[in-house]
Amino acid sequence: MRELRNKNVIRGLLSDIEKRAVSLPHPLKIMEVCGTHTMVIHRYGLKKMLGRAGINMLSGPGCPVCITPNEIHEAAIDLITENENFILTTFGDMTRVPTSRGSIQTTVPKKGSQVKIVYSPFESLSIAQKNPKKDVVFFGVGFETTIPSIAVTVKYAVRNNLKNFSLLSALWLIPPPLKTIVESKDNQIQGFLYPGHVSAIIGENPFQFIPEQHSIPGAITGFEPGDILISLSSIQNQIINSDPVVDNTYTRVVRPGGNPAAVAIMEEMFQKKDSQWRGLGLIPGSGLKLKPEYKDFDSEYKYKINIQAHSHDLPGCRCGDVLQGKIPPADCPLFAKRCTPESPKGPCMVSYEGACLASFKYRDRI
């Protein structure tokens, strides 16, 4: 698919977008929901080029590390600093999020406890099998792309009665926060780039309410620069023709109904709950927890953790506003001054998909 990165292809698509933009509201505000899209847009310098072409790209709440409230990170820190013989496994980005108690990486675990970074949730199971005398907690974070893999992992633990394994979940669903954004009174978003890999799991239907009830166009989008531009062209055409839909331009990966097997295992293991999102507040039905029959594998139940999550940031950090597309990262007073990738003050500067890190890393291309 190299052609989707070809300079002439990109140039052609851009000039086409520019021509169409003349007859459209200026600038057109489009939200890229997914953090991986944020990275692609910055890496290839599209942010600046699209700005010139009359399209203002705003980052959305699509970075799970960023939207996870500090209190959940702090619960993970408590587990390894207050208990002996614990192994906390998690994805790398999660270990660097600053909280009022430091980050998972900077805290000192209690005797016999440690943090292990995993690439796949499944690795936590072999860690649990190899360490039968230790409690292994997988601090699992993710959207619909990752949740089915975590569901398979827990199911395997249940089936094999792996009693020293449990899940501390920070699992988030993408359609509910989009509903919050389009229903907010000061919403300015005129189009959505829907996340390609979340859609590979859930399909097109969960986004249909956006064009149907709010007349906002959008397109499910792949991860090459050409994919982004094809979707933006589609959104422009939808506006011109007054025909908002959920277009799917990532058909090589996303089927209309998504991946039914993946959805089935999610529904088998988890149930919905109301969850606090950083910046967005409490969103009904936007999070997942293990069903009661699997409660022995739920760290919150097993270790009697009572997480009182809030949606606020650490003092001065405006990650919450960035996640809603209210301000660009550069408008935060900490950005690139006190808050840098080496010394992040908020999660948007920690995650490789955080809008602040992307803006910082590629700031010469903005």
Place this chain on the structure above:
Amino acid sequence: MCLGIPAKVISVEENKQGKIDYLGTRVKTNFALLEDVKPGDWVIVHAGFAISKLNEQEAKETLELIREYTEFSENLREER
């Protein structure tokens, strides 16, 4: 976090574990989320799990669209 890598399936065992080839490296992968997958298929891999099969026909159509489009733009440029 939602990064997915296109890779070719090398082997799938009965327990749905197997290997993919990514740029010449064999990587352990779980295929539990795909109902029908066999060596030679292309898949999207995320966090050690194959989450979707790549549809070759659809990929070709996207490329076809791009090719037509580029030719069209080039012709326009020549006409000017």
